[in-house]
Amino acid sequence: MAHTRTVDAPSSSGPDKTGAGNPWLTLLAVCLGVIMVMLDGTVVGIANPVIQADLGASLSDLQWVTSGYLLALAVFLITAGKLGDLFGHKRVFLIGVAGFALSSVGIGLSAEISDVIPGLSPVGALIGLRVLQGLFGALLQPAALALLRGAFPGEKLNQAMGAWGAIIGLSSAAGPIVGGVLVENVSWQSVFFINAPVGVVALVMGVLIIKENRAKSLSRIDWGGVVLLSGAMFALIWSIIKAPEWGWGDGKTLGFLASFAVLIAGFIFWQSRAKQPLVPLGLFKNPSISIGTVLMMMVAFAMFGAMFFLGFFFQGVHGLTPLEAGMRMLPMSAGMIVASPLAGMMIGKAGPKITMAVGLLITACSMFLMSRLSLDASFIESGIPFLLLAFGLSPVFVGATEIIVGNAPVELSGVAGGVQQSAMQVGGALGTAILGAVMAAEISSKLPGYLGPAAKAIPADKMTLLEKAASFGGLPPGTPAELKQMVGGAVHNAFMDGMHLAFLVSTGIAILTAVLALFVKAGRKTEGAPVHVG
Numbered sequence: 001m002a003h004t005r006t007v008d009a010p011s012s013s014g015p016d017k018t019g020a021g022n023p024w025l026t027l028l029a030v031c032l033g034v035i036m037v038m039l040d041g042t043v044v045g046i047a048n049p050v051i052q053a054d055l056g057a058s059l060s061d062l063q064w065v066t067s068g069y070l071l072a073l074a075v076f077l078i079t080a081g082k083l084g085d086l087f088g089h090k091r092v093f094l095i096g097v098a099g100f101a102l103s104s105v106g107i108g109l110s111a112e113i114s115d116v117i118p119g120l121s122p123v124g125a126l127i128g129l130r131v132l133q134g135l136f137g138a139l140l141q142p143a144a145l146a147l148l149r150g151a152f153p154g155e156k157l158n159q160a161m162g163a164w165g166a167i168i169g170l171s172s173a174a175g176p177i178v179g180g181v182l183v184e185n186v187s188w189q190s191v192f193f194i195n196a197p198v199g200v201v202a203l204v205m206g207v208l209i210i211k212e213n214r215a216k217s218l219s220r221i222d223w224g225g226v227v228l229l230s231g232a233m234f235a236l237i238w239s240i241i242k243a244p245e246w247g248w249g250d251g252k253t254l255g256f257l258a259s260f261a262v263l264i265a266g267f268i269f270w271q272s273r274a275k276q277p278l279v280p281l282g283l284f285k286n287p288s289i290s291i292g293t294v295l296m297m298m299v300a301f302a303m304f305g306a307m308f309f310l311g312f313f314f315q316g317v318h319g320l321t322p323l324e325a326g327m328r329m330l331p332m333s334a335g336m337i338v339a340s341p342l343a344g345m346m347i348g349k350a351g352p353k354i355t356m357a358v359g360l361l362i363t364a365c366s367m368f369l370m371s372r373l374s375l376d377a378s379f380i381e382s383g384i385p386f387l388l389l390a391f392g393l394s395p396v397f398v399g400a401t402e403i404i405v406g407n408a409p410v411e412l413s414g415v416a417g418g419v420q421q422s423a424m425q426v427g428g429a430l431g432t433a434i435l436g437a438v439m440a441a442e443i444s445s446k447l448p449g450y451l452g453p454a455a456k457a458i459p460a461d462k463m464t465l466l467e468k469a470a471s472f473g474g475l476p477p478g479t480p481a482e483l484k485q486m487v488g489g490a491v492h493n494a495f496m497d498g499m500h501l502a503f504l505v506s507t508g509i510a511i512l513t514a515v516l517a518l519f520v521k522a523g524r525k526t527e528g529a530p531v532h533v534g
Contacts (some may be wrong), residue, residue, distance in 0.1 A: 004381030042178030072134025081142035081418025081460035096140030101199025142417030162344020180326030216361035225278030232263035318475025335390025359395030371503035439498035
């Protein structure tokens with residue numbers, strides 16, 4: 001017989017809290033921590049082409065720079081949220097901030113670290129430190145959302161999430177510009193060093209302002225659940241990351257997917273019997289939480305998967321400098337400053353269902369326009385879809401976060417924050433891997449046609465190298481000028497066909513997700529309602 005119980009959600013006085021502070025200062029303090037994560041996500045896209053040239057990284061290496069980080073996040077996020085519920089979200093948040101800042105400094109010193117450790121390449125050190133950075137990011141993000149959930153009353157939460165989105169949008173807007181300036185005038189390493197001063201300020205403000213927040217009734221970690229869920233998430237993300245290399249029908253890919261199915265089934269069974277489960281299954285009886293989780297995963301699939309290749313488009317195909325590439329992405333990031341608080345207001349007035357569905361349709365329009373970008377697209381031609389994307393994504397990110405974290409009781413806000421962030425990272429990993437595979441297949445299909453009769457004279461191994469170069473949007477450094485003149489146009493055209501197809505797939509995903517958003521039900525649990533936790 002399953003062990004079940006209910007607990008009372010905290011009353012209006014909230015969970016056990018110490019210290020002093022107010023909700024809006026708490027919002028500012030936690031945003032400073034999360035700004036590091038947002039800056040990192042933005043500048044890595046700008047820095048990738050320079051990292052590739054400086055370290056001789058392959059496309060697979062660069063995908064690992066992103067996917068290794070996502071893997072660590074996805075595996076650890078829910079467990080990290082539970083740690084915050086048990087030991088205090090303020091404490092876990094501050095540990096995450098400190099660790100994220102220190103690992104960022106380590107990434108900037110990856111070449112020096114590889115010199116000290118025999119057999120470790122600079123790219124290997126970079127990827128390993130990105131994984132470590134992901135683990136600390138996993139501590140930081142659910143704790144930040146849980147602190148907001150505890151600080152703001154239910155009727156003010158969507159306003160807080162809108163303001164949260166605006167501040168995050170501001171950091172995203174600064175990221176391409178700051179990243180472009182640093183990459184172009186200092187080094188790619190400097191874009192990671194910048195996290196150090198931001199981290200110090202976040203730590204000081206966090207210590208002085210944030211109230212501690214932990215659950216009263218939870219007293220243990222569900223280690224069985226941690227092992228089963230971590231194993232399941234690792235098997236899923238690993239199979240997604242390796243599938244483009246192994247093949248989706250390969251025995252290794254299918255084996256890891258089967259392992260995921262077995263482990264997740266075991267996890268669900270274990271959670272139904274655990275006295276204090278890692279993820280209370282009762283959370284997902286609320287349709288908004290369940291649908292919001294799927295929404296977050298699907299929109300991250302469309303966004304992160306398609307956006308991964310834009311840095312290569314602007315710098316490899318378009319020939320822009322890192323700063324110029326950052327300026328091209330500015331309309332999206334800057335638009336979020338306006339779009340996020342507006343989305344919070346609209347959700348408060350019209351509810352999440354219509355607001356999110358409209359946002360997803362705007363996202364689909366943006367993705368479709370990006371699928372029409374030309375080789376020599378002007379700032380206006382790329383800026384319009386980027387601006388639309390800001391007004392399309394903001395209602396989804398604000399709305400999905402609000403209905404997942406807002407519908408969960410404060411008692412379980414850390415776990416809910418972990419679920420929300422985990423859905424985003426899983427979706428992003430899926431998008432990067434699957435759309436990357438779609439793009440690579442399209443490039444392989446179209447490149448010989450663009451090369452014309454010359455394709456028959458190119459040996460198979462050289463053609464494979466050209467296809468890999470096309471995935472970067474250009475030819476490797478040191479390629480003779482006469483060869484660039486002969487095949488450069490074909491490589492660029494094949495890249496554009498692959499990118500266009502990736503954006504068309506993202507367009508379809510956004511439309512399907514808009515339909516799903518119509519099934520979201522508004523209505524948050526009252527603060528005193530009993531919550532099923534086992």
